[in-house]
Amino acid sequence: MAATDLLFQAGVVFAVLAVGGAVADRYGQSVIPAYIVAGIVVGPNVPQVFGYSFVLVETREFIDLLAELGIVFLLFFIGLEFNLERLAASRDRILGAGAIDVGINGTVGAAIGFALGFSALESLFLAGIVAISSSAIITKTLIDLGWIADPESETILGLLVFEDVVVAVYLAVVTAVALGGNGGGVGDVAGVDLASLDPTGGVGASIAVSLAVLLALVALAVWGTPLLERYLATDSNEQFLVRVVAAAAGVAGLALVLGVSEAVAAFFLGAAFGATDHAHRIERVITSERDLYAAVFFFAIGLETDPALVAGVLEPLAALAAITAATKLVSGYWGGRTYGLSERRSRRVAVAMVARGEFSLVIAALAARPEAGLPNGDTIAALAVGYVLVMGVLGTVLMGSSEALERRFFERRVDGG
Amino acid sequence: MTVYETDIPGVGRKFELELADGSRAVVLHHHDGRREVFRRPDPEADSEQIFDLPAEQARQLGSILTGAHFESVDATDLSVPLGDAIIEWVDVPADSPLVGETVLGANVRGETGATVVALQRGTDTFTNPGGDVLLEPDDVLVALGTRAEQRSLARLVEGATEFGGSTDGPGAAGGPTGDDAGEGSADAESGDPTDDGE
Numbered sequence: 010m011a012a013t014d015l016l017f018q019a020g021v022v023f024a025v026l027a028v029g030g031a032v033a034d035r036y037g038q039s040v041i042p043a044y045i046v047a048g049i050v051v052g053p054n055v056p057q058v059f060g061y062s063f064v065l066v067e068t069r070e071f072i073d074l075l076a077e078l079g080i081v082f083l084l085f086f087i088g089l090e091f092n093l094e095r096l097a098a099s100r101d102r103i104l105g106a107g108a109i110d111v112g113i114n115g116t117v118g119a120a121i122g123f124a125l126g127f128s129a130l131e132s133l134f135l136a137g138i139v140a141i142s143s144s145a146i147i148t149k150t151l152i153d154l155g156w157i158a159d160p161e162s163e164t165i166l167g168l169l170v171f172e173d174v175v176v177a178v179y180l181a182v183v184t185a186v187a188l189g190g191n192g193g194g195v196g197d198v199a200g201v202d203l204a205s206l207d208p209t210g211g212v213g214a215s216i217a218v219s220l221a222v223l224l225a226l227v228a229l230a231v232w233g234t235p236l237l238e239r240y241l242a243t244d245s246n247e248q249f250l251v252r253v254v255a256a257a258a259g260v261a262g263l264a265l266v267l268g269v270s271e272a273v274a275a276f277f278l279g280a281a282f283g284a285t286d287h288a289h290r291i292e293r294v295i296t297s298e299r300d301l302y303a304a305v306f307f308f309a310i311g312l313e314t315d316p317a318l319v320a321g322v323l324e325p326l327a328a329l330a331a332i333t334a335a336t337k338l339v340s341g342y343w344g345g346r347t348y349g350l351s352e353r354r355s356r357r358v359a360v361a362m363v364a365r366g367e368f369s370l371v372i373a374a375l376a377a378r379p380e381a382g383l384p385n386g387d388t389i390a391a392l393a394v395g396y397v398l399v400m401g402v403l404g405t406v407l408m409g410s411s412e413a414l415e416r417r418f419f420e421r422r423v424d425g426g
Numbered sequence: 427m428t429v430y431e432t433d434i435p436g437v438g439r440k441f442e443l444e445l446a447d448g449s450r451a452v453v454l455h456h457h458d459g460r461r462e463v464f465r466r467p468d469p470e471a472d473s474e475q476i477f478d479l480p481a482e483q484a485r486q487l488g489s490i491l492t493g494a495h496f497e498s499v500d501a502t503d504l505s506v507p508l509g510d511a512i513i514e515w516v517d518v519p520a521d522s523p524l525v526g527e528t529v530l531g532a533n534v535r536g537e538t539g540a541t542v543v544a545l546q547r548g549t550d551t552f553t554n555p556g557g558d559v560l561l562e563p564d565d566v567l568v569a570l571g572t573r574a575e576q577r578s579l580a581r582l583v584e585g586a587t588e589f590g591g592s593t594d595g596p597g598a599a600g601g602p603t604g605d606d607a608g609e610g611s612a613d614a615e616s617g618d619p620t621d622d623g624e
Contacts, residue, residue, distance in 0.1 A: 090435040148436045157437065158452040158464035158473035166435055292457050351470060 015071060022072065025051050026304050037153070037409060039146040041366045042401040044304050045394060048311020072309050079306030080371055081261040081275040082299035087144065087173050088279020089288055089295075099167060106164065106344030107171030110362065113340040115140040117333060125325055130187060131385050134376040137179050138393045139333045143366025144169045145303075146401055150408045151361070161354040164345055165361045176368050177276045180375070184270035185219045187381040219269045226260070226277035234284045241287045250294045253282070272371055303367070310370050310394060313377070318391035326395045334403060337362045353415070360411050364404020369397050459484075513543075513568060514576045516583050520563035523585040529567075530557035538578035540571030 025047045033043035118139030122132025147169060151157045156165075229237070240256070243249050257275055264274030282291055319326070341362040345355030373393030377386045407414070430442040438456040445451055452464040452473050459481030464473035479487060518524060524532050529542045545555040546566040552559050569579050 086436075092433060092435075144436060152437060155462075155464065155473060155475050157434065157454060158440070158462070158466065158475075160469075162434070163432060170435055289457065296457070353470070 019071065021051070022305065022308060026308055030304075037405070039143075039149060039364070039366070039401050039405050040304070041143070041146055041307055042398045044307035045311040045314070045370075045398060048308040049314050049316055050311075052312035052314070054312075054315040054317070069312075072305060072312065075302050075305035076309035077271070077306075078258065079299075079302035079304070079309075080272050080374075081257055081302075082295065083145075083303050083306070083367055083371075084177075084272040084275040085257045085261075085279040085282075086292070086295065086299050088177075088276040088281075089283040089291060091170065091173060091276070091280045091283060099163075102348045103164075103167040103171055105347040107168055107175075109344045109347060110168055110337075110340045111140050111172065111175050114333060114336050117336045121325075121329055121332065127385055127389075128383070130183075131376070131383055131389060133183060134187075134372060134383070134389055135392075137176070137183065137372040138365070138369040138389070138396065139329070139336075141172050141176055141365065141368035141372070142169060142337065142362045143364045143368065143397075143401065143404070144173070146364040146366045146404060147361055147408075150364070150405055154408060156357065156361070156408075159354070159357075161345065161350055161357045161361070164348045164350055164354075164358050167348075168341075168344060168358070168362065172368070173276070176371075177273050180270045180372070181219060181223060181273045183372070184273070184375060185216045185268075187375065187383070188268060188378070218267050222264055222267055222269045222274065223277060226274060226281065230277060230281035230284060233281055237282055237285050238287070241282075241285065241291075246294060249287075249290065250298075253291055253295055254298065256282070270375075307367075307370070310374065314391065314394045318387060319395045322388060322392050322395065326392055326399070329392065329396060330399045330403070334363050334400065353419075356415070356419075357411060360407040360414075361404075363400060363407055365397055365400040369393050369400075510572045511570050512573065512576065513570050514579075515546075516567040516569055516576075516580055518561055518563060518565040518567060518583055519585075521585060522561070522563070522583050524561045524583055525563055526560055528557045528560055529555050532561075532582075534569075534579065534582065538571070538582050539575035540569040540579040542567050542569050544568040 026044055029043035029047035030040045033040045115136040118136035119132045121139070122135035125135075127135060147165060151162050151165065156162050241249060241252055243252070257278060260278045261271035261275040265271040282288065338359040341359035342355045344362075345358035346352070348355075348358075350358065370393060373390045375381065376383055376393075377390035379386075383389065428444050432440045432442075434440050434454070438454060441453040441455070443451040443453070448468060450466045450469075452466060454462040454464070456462070461477070461479045461481065461484035462475060463477040463479070464475050466473040477484075477487070524534075529545070535541055542555060543553070544567075545552040545559055545561070546568065547562065547564075567579070567583065569576065571579065
């Protein structure tokens with residue numbers, strides 16, 4: 010039974026995503042909030058309407074798998090684009106702006122966590138959710154608005170790359186701490202069975218394993234380039250794609266089995282592949298896979314979200330959104346000035362950095378794992394979903410209306426943030 | 427004039443070109459081949475999009491801008507206004523019966539129907555060689571004619587008289603059936619220059 014309707018379920022999932030995407034496009038919004046809402050609407054948590062249940066999607070395993078691939082490819086792609094030399098080239102300016110960005114927002118996020126009565130680890134999760142802006146939403150809006158051709162886009166994208174590095178380190182640490190000796194990672198798909206075979210128990214051993222895996226991947230990135238070149242040396246695009254997917258899913262999956270964040274493993278593997286001459290070809294062939302699986306990831310987040318739970322955290326959510334929208338404005342403006350941009354361009358950096366998205370959700374998904382054992386894990390997840398819905402839309406709207414805001418606020422006030 | 431080149435993570439590559447009037451042309455290469463062209467009037471102004479082109483059109487525009495645009499760049503659309511005639515490059519081997527003769531003297535056009543429009547010798551080119559240039563080994567004849575005429579010419583130059591090919595006459599559509607073997611080898615010889623010529 011389950012097997013026969015699986016294909017139909019997949020069809021429903023993608024049909025719903027297609028509708029959500031079309032609606033978002035129609036209103037000039039990022040697709041990410043739309044995909045989440047799509048997941049909520051057809052998910053198991055929506056109450057019955059007129060005695061008819063809207064629960065269209067129940068079979069979860071294949072969705073989990075695709076969502077997991079979505080995380081892997083999101084991070085793999087970011088690793089692929091990650092270029093240490095480029096970051097180093099504008100090091101002084103971007104380090105300053107990046108430190109301001111992550112410092113202010115991370116601190117405020119953690120402080121709000123404590124204020125809400127969260128534990129230290131839970132507050133650390135909230136700090137991550139709040140601090141990292143959405144590369145996907147912001148980059149797309151930069152292109153749509155044509156800001157991509159202006160100098161502020163370099164600062165904005167530089168900040169996003171800086172945040173990518175922070176996220177990689179952050180996830181590695183948080184995964185090791187949160188999932189300690191349990192061996193299971195963010196995904197329970199592959200983890201459960203194999204993880205029980207994992208002989209390494211205890212937090213210390215787990216951190217040692219994480220470190221070993223990440224060091225191995227860094228070594229691959231530094232010295233393994235010829236090896237990877239040979240691995241991908243094929244004229245057939247089909248072979249090429251299969252090999253890339255095999256490497257990404259294989260390495261990330263193995264990392265997960267060993268209790269290491271699969272997202273971080275994918276990031277480093279991506280960086281290793283990014284050093285080869287195949288980088289652009291990989292980007293070409295892998296983009297559609299990434300978009301497809303990432304869509305399912307956002308959908309799956311929606312599926313898991315209980316609207317009632319989100320409604321229950323409306324007040325802290327409103328406070329969180331208001332405060333951290335303001336902090337991103339401040340850190341973005343300040344960062345832009347530190348980078349050497351004019352006031353007006355710095356204001357653009359400020360509004361651009363407001364949008365939060367995929368990273369906040371990746372972090373929240375980790376916090377909600379039962380293995381993480383966080384008492385407020387579900388609250389954090391609900392908070393994060395509501396937060397991304399608000400901030401994703403708010404960020405896009407702010408960027409789109411920045412000219413109007415500019416005229417309104419900065420014709421009478423000459424200076425400001 | 428300086429060109430500034432920047433990688434744009436997740437998007438592609440950005441090029442900025444300083445223009446004479448102080449403005450900047452900004453070209454954005456997307457990974458998917460799409461090209462956007464902007465103009466930024468001055469450093470504090472916002473860039474205005476001028477073009478948003480798919481890869482194919484961007485290349486076309488680029489070749490027009492560089493003055494390198496030919497309609498014939500696409501080899502599949504290649505058209506040469508010669509009717510049925512084609513141009514072939516025919517090597518003159520050392521043992522060719524034509525060595526020591528002139529194009530006129532060998533009655534090449536009368537024998538084969540093909541017209542020798544030029545003769546290449548090393549780096550020299552003799553256009554329209556008539557009775558004044560004696561053929562030497564390793565000369566290359568540039569001949570205009572139909573495929574059948576080109577085959578006749580190839581046979582004549584090869585000295586394929588033992589196959590009876592040189593008496594085919596002008597414009598012969600094909601030799602007698604007995605010639606097939608000889609014709610095959612002559613074609614094989616002239617195959618490469620044919621490809622080059624087209």
